[in-house]
Amino acid sequence: MGTRRLIARDDLLATLDRAVASKVTIISAPAGSGKTSLLRTWADRPGQGHRLAVMQVQRDRQDAQQFWLVLLSAVRLASGTTSGAGPPAATPEFNGRAMVDRVLSELEDQRGRVILMIDDLHELTSPEALDQLTRLLTNLPPNAHAVLATRHDVRLRLHRLRLAGELAEIRAADLRFTERETRELLDASGIELSEAGVALLRQRTEGWVAGLRLAVISLADHPDPEQFVAEFSGSDRTVAEYLVAEMLERQPDEVLQLLLRTSLLDRVNGELADLLTGRPGSERILLALEDANAFVVSLDSERTWFRYHHLFADLLRLELRRRLPKQVPALHRQAAEWFVQHGQAADAIRHTQAAGDWADAARLLADYSFSLTMDGQEQTVRALLQAFPRGADYPELALIRAGYNLAGGRLDEAAAHLVVAEAYAETAPPDRQRRLRVAIASLKLALAARRGHLAGVTEQARFLDSPVTGQSDEDISLSNDLQAVALMTLGTAEASAGLADAERHLQEGAILARKIGRPYLEVRCLAQVGFASRIRPFATTRRRCQEAIALAEQHGWGAEWYMAPTLITLAGTMVWTGEFDEGGRWLQRTLQALQADTGADIMLLVHIVSGMLQACRGRSHEALQEFSEAQYLGSQLEGSHALASQVTGWMLATQARLGMPGEARASLAELADERASSGEIHDARAVICLAEGDPAGALGAVQDVLDGTAPVVGYGTVVEAQLLAGLAHRQLGDQRAANQAAERALALAEPDRLILPFVMTGSRELLEALPRHQTAHAALLADILDVLHGSSPKADDQSPPHDAEELSPGELRVLRYLPTNLSRPEIAGELSVSRNTVSTHIRNIYAKLQVCDRSSAVQRARELRLLGGRPQALARRSPDRGDV
Amino acid sequence: MDPASARYTIRINGHLGATVLSAFPALASRRHGAHTLLTGVLDRSALYGVLTEIEALGLDLLELRQLAPQRESAESGDSRSP
Numbered sequence: 001m002g003t004r005r006l007i008a009r010d011d012l013l014a015t016l017d018r019a020v021a022s023k024v025t026i027i028s029a030p031a032g033s034g035k036t037s038l039l040r041t042w043a044d045r046p047g048q049g050h051r052l053a054v055m056q057v058q059r060d061r062q063d064a065q066q067f068w069l070v071l072l073s074a075v076r077l078a079s080g081t082t083s084g085a086g087p088p089a090a091t092p093e094f095n096g097r098a099m100v101d102r103v104l105s106e107l108e109d110q111r112g113r114v115i116l117m118i119d120d121l122h123e124l125t126s127p128e129a130l131d132q133l134t135r136l137l138t139n140l141p142p143n144a145h146a147v148l149a150t151r152h153d154v155r156l157r158l159h160r161l162r163l164a165g166e167l168a169e170i171r172a173a174d175l176r177f178t179e180r181e182t183r184e185l186l187d188a189s190g191i192e193l194s195e196a197g198v199a200l201l202r203q204r205t206e207g208w209v210a211g212l213r214l215a216v217i218s219l220a221d222h223p224d225p226e227q228f229v230a231e232f233s234g235s236d237r238t239v240a241e242y243l244v245a246e247m248l249e250r251q252p253d254e255v256l257q258l259l260l261r262t263s264l265l266d267r268v269n270g271e272l273a274d275l276l277t278g279r280p281g282s283e284r285i286l287l288a289l290e291d292a293n294a295f296v297v298s299l300d301s302e303r304t305w306f307r308y309h310h311l312f313a314d315l316l317r318l319e320l321r322r323r324l325p326k327q328v329p330a331l332h333r334q335a336a337e338w339f340v341q342h343g344q345a346a347d348a349i350r351h352t353q354a355a356g357d358w359a360d361a362a363r364l365l366a367d368y369s370f371s372l373t374m375d376g377q378e379q380t381v382r383a384l385l386q387a388f389p390r391g392a393d394y395p396e397l398a399l400i401r402a403g404y405n406l407a408g409g410r411l412d413e414a415a416a417h418l419v420v421a422e423a424y425a426e427t428a429p430p431d432r433q434r435r436l437r438v439a440i441a442s443l444k445l446a447l448a449a450r451r452g453h454l455a456g457v458t459e460q461a462r463f464l465d466s467p468v469t470g471q472s473d474e475d476i477s478l479s480n481d482l483q484a485v486a487l488m489t490l491g492t493a494e495a496s497a498g499l500a501d502a503e504r505h506l507q508e509g510a511i512l513a514r515k516i517g518r519p520y521l522e523v524r525c526l527a528q529v530g531f532a533s534r535i536r537p538f539a540t541t542r543r544r545c546q547e548a549i550a551l552a553e554q555h556g557w558g559a560e561w562y563m564a565p566t567l568i569t570l571a572g573t574m575v576w577t578g579e580f581d582e583g584g585r586w587l588q589r590t591l592q593a594l595q596a597d598t599g600a601d602i603m604l605l606v607h608i609v610s611g612m613l614q615a616c617r618g619r620s621h622e623a624l625q626e627f628s629e630a631q632y633l634g635s636q637l638e639g640s641h642a643l644a645s646q647v648t649g650w651m652l653a654t655q656a657r658l659g660m661p662g663e664a665r666a667s668l669a670e671l672a673d674e675r676a677s678s679g680e681i682h683d684a685r686a687v688i689c690l691a692e693g694d695p696a697g698a699l700g701a702v703q704d705v706l707d708g709t710a711p712v713v714g715y716g717t718v719v720e721a722q723l724l725a726g727l728a729h730r731q732l733g734d735q736r737a738a739n740q741a742a743e744r745a746l747a748l749a750e751p752d753r754l755i756l757p758f759v760m761t762g763s764r765e766l767l768e769a770l771p772r773h774q775t776a777h778a779a780l781l782a783d784i785l786d787v788l789h790g791s792s793p794k795a796d797d798q799s800p801p802h803d804a805e806e807l808s809p810g811e812l813r814v815l816r817y818l819p820t821n822l823s824r825p826e827i828a829g830e831l832s833v834s835r836n837t838v839s840t841h842i843r844n845i846y847a848k849l850q851v852c853d854r855s856s857a858v859q860r861a862r863e864l865r866l867l868g869g870r871p872q873a874l875a876r877r878s879p880d881r882g883d884v
Numbered sequence: 885m886d887p888a889s890a891r892y893t894i895r896i897n898g899h900l901g902a903t904v905l906s907a908f909p910a911l912a913s914r915r916h917g918a919h920t921l922l923t924g925v926l927d928r929s930a931l932y933g934v935l936t937e938i939e940a941l942g943l944d945l946l947e948l949r950q951l952a953p954q955r956e957s958a959e960s961g962d963s964r965s966p
Contacts, residue, residue, distance in 0.1 A: 030939065030942060031939065031940060031941075031942045032942050151939060152939065208942075210942065235899075236898055236899040236915075236918055237898060237899050237900075237901055238896070238897070238898035238899070238900060238901075238904065238942075238943060238944070239898070239942075240941065240942045240943075241900065241901045241903055241904045241941075242901075244903075245901070245903070310940065311940065311941065311942045314907075314940050314941055315903065315904070315941065318903045318904065318906050318907055319903050321906060322902065322903055322906055
């Protein structure tokens with residue numbers, strides 16, 4: 001890039017080399033001390049035996065997530081795995097802990113030594129981000145080192161590293177130019193100066209790098225360098241101000257105008273500079289300035305965006321306000337307009353505020369707050385909101401305030417702000433009005449869901465179905481963001497109210513989210529789809545859940561709270577099909593995703609699935625406890641829920657099996673008629689009869705289920721009824737009728753390969769008595785008998801035996817793909833790591849599992865329960881990495 | 885006057901020109917030998933704003949002093965942050 005004149009400061013480079021042997025190096029020195037140049041020269045030296053992940057913190061970085069996304073990209077760029085994966089996606093629900101784990105695991109996966117370089121760390125103003133960074137730095141894997149540059153000491157708690165001698169520091173005094181280096185700098189720029197002149201210059205600047213570099217710019221074309229130094233030395237002015245003034249004085253007017261007028265931007269490109277200066281050719285000037293090392297640096301390899309050295313920019317801004325005070329608001333306005341047109345909302349709003357156009361700024365902020373929040377810039381939105389003058393009230397902002405109050409659980413305040421927002425929406429022009437109405441409808445739905453009053457509210461949100469219209473691309477994109485949020489909120493509300501439209505709205509939301517590139521919204525919608533479609537064929541439900549989880553994991557969101565509905569639904573389908581261990585693991589993952597305020601509908605499902613698992617493992621007491629818990633939660637819900645009769649039925653049946661048919665009968669007598677006539681309760685009644693030794697009564701109980709007159713939650717209830725009838729026939733000595741009932745149960749269970757009812761009803765003897773040649777479902781029968789033989793209580797299913805050396809998280813991730821037919825490059829693509837990484841992992845896996853090929857590795861991994869029961873294309877993060 | 889406000893004197897190495905002084909509109913300045921003294925009434929956040937500005941402009945901060953409260957009319961009584 002350019003003809004940069006950075007002199008090689010060998011002593012300093014050697015100091016940095018030594019420092020980097022430590023885990024963490026901090027370069028802490030004031031503005032203009034040459035920190036960035038040092039990092040650049042050090043990094044650019046050829047023949048380095050390490051990879052570099054380089055990032056620079058943007059000015060006044062308030063959002064932790066923005067910081068981490070840049071850092072993650074830098075780490076990926078260093079490992080060469082960016083292709084295929086795309087940039088990491090933002091989420092409004094940033095999970096710092098999960099992100100740190102993710103970066104750590106990517107660092108760990110790198111081959112060889114990797115150095116993480118973070119420049120301008122003092123610009124990171126998010127306390128959370130600093131805490132998270134502390135965690136990253138104190139847990140770096142052995143192959144990783146970090147070098148941080150900052151203007152002042154930042155609040156990282158690194159005492160442990162310091163005590164362990166793993167923290168190196170380079171400070172201002174180390175960075176000052178010596179006289180020899182001053183001489184080299186001047187020589188490199190072709191400036192002739194006497195020894196005395198060099199000494200004077202160094203003395204006056206105290207070796208301060210920015211001062212020397214500024215002096216060089218002015219000296220380069222000065223007719224009498226000695227005189228310049230003498231005058232400078234004789235002046236009492238501060239170094240930076242004196243030298244910047246000197247430098248500006250020597251610039252042609254077009255350059256001066258460009259520097260002044262663009263100084264109010266955090267970053268500038270040729271087009272924007274042309275706009276603010278009112279003349280073409282700015283890009284050429286910017287490139288020339290960078291080449292002249294004049295405090296302008298390009299931000300991208302194509303050299304289209306530039307920024308000024310911060311100290312220089314600050315002085316230029318002061319100069320601009322002094323020289324052209326009247327033009328400042330107009331310049332901000334022009335910049336704001338450009339940023340709006342280019343979809344850079346935060347910059348646009350900041351400049352509109354700086355121009356003093358508060359009403360316009362309020363309108364922009366209201367329009368963009370949803371999209372900015374989706375972009376992970378919630379803190380930025382809050383800061384922009386704070387910047388409005390106190391006292392003045394803008395009705396545009398009521399919508400945003402409503403959202404924050406809602407998120408903070410202040411529901412009445414949220415409702416009050418919504419009233420203001422609605423009144424304001426009435427006055428807006430048609431295209432904005434529609435957008436505002438969509439946003440308001442979303443918030444109202446979310447508010448109703450929080451209050452548990454969904455009845456009727458979803459009706460009002462019907463209009464969200466209609467497609468988006470808009471004048472400009474920008475309009476359409478804003479509307480699409482809102483529409484996708486609205487569909488997600490609507491579908492989620494409908495799903496928890498058990499409404500049929502839920503699935504359709506969520507599917508539409510997911511499709512729209514994918515189209516507009518909002519993976520967060522897509523995951524949120526898909527996470528609910530599996531849950532909403534739980535009555536579907538199990539294979540469909542399972543596939544949908546797995547797809548949602550795969551997408552979430554691709555973004556590191558696999559353990560977020562909103563994944564709980566999917567995780568528990570998947571666990572449930574696993575248990576239904578007899579994969580108890582795998583179901584148990586997904587149940588564990590669900591428990592990790594739960595939060596204190598997880599909805600009762602999800603908790604209810606968690607207890608049901610836990611109860612099913614316990615029952616299948618022969619732990620009836622524990623099962624009864626889970627079903628009772630579910631029963632209690634169900635009674636707390638508004639209205640009756642879809643699984644109410646299932647829960648009650650299983651609870652009663654479990655009581656009866658535990659030898660408490662009396663208690664079960666008593667509870668049965670208390671049931672309302674509607675519930676008592678459901679198929680699930682008929683099944684429970686049959687179980688009670690069997691426990692009481694009344695097989696004839698049991699046959700009578702299931703009659704309505706078998707002939708299809710009793711309503712059922714799912715056809716599993718009918719399978720169960722057939723099996724209970726079979727058991728009753730056996731007790732009555734009618735083996736032929738028993739066989740017929742068993743065969744009918746198998747036929748019903750075949751398409752989904754349901755196994756749970758056979759286990760829960762205890763049908764082992766019934767099935768064993770069924771002659772193999774009499775069944776059309778021999779394969780399923782064999783599977784069921786396998787499960788029934790293995791379903792005796794086990795000590796603890798959660799801790800797989802570990803006689804093999806433990807696999808690392810990276811190796812485990814690769815291991816999941818071995819049962820698939822993906823090749824190594826394809827696995828690398830799926831995991832966004834390099835092919836070499838995958839090959840290394842596979843070598844290690846073979847060594848640790850003591851096998852020599854892929855199929856025996858899969859077999860061994862299955863034996864060790866490192867894999868699920870079936871091959872699945874899922875990259876599963878090891879769930880227990882949370883406490884690294 | 886905000887009870888948390890106080891009068892401060894800030895001593896900086898060198899003479900500040902008009903450009904740099906414009907960064908401190910709430911403070912009065914005068915030269916004292918080779919130094920510049922900035923004086924004014926500041927509350928906490930205004931004080932930290934001034935210190936941040938000093939850092940950003942690469943100025944050499946020599947001394948920061950809170951003056952004992954005096955019974956005087958607040959001649960430079962504006963305590964906004966710059």
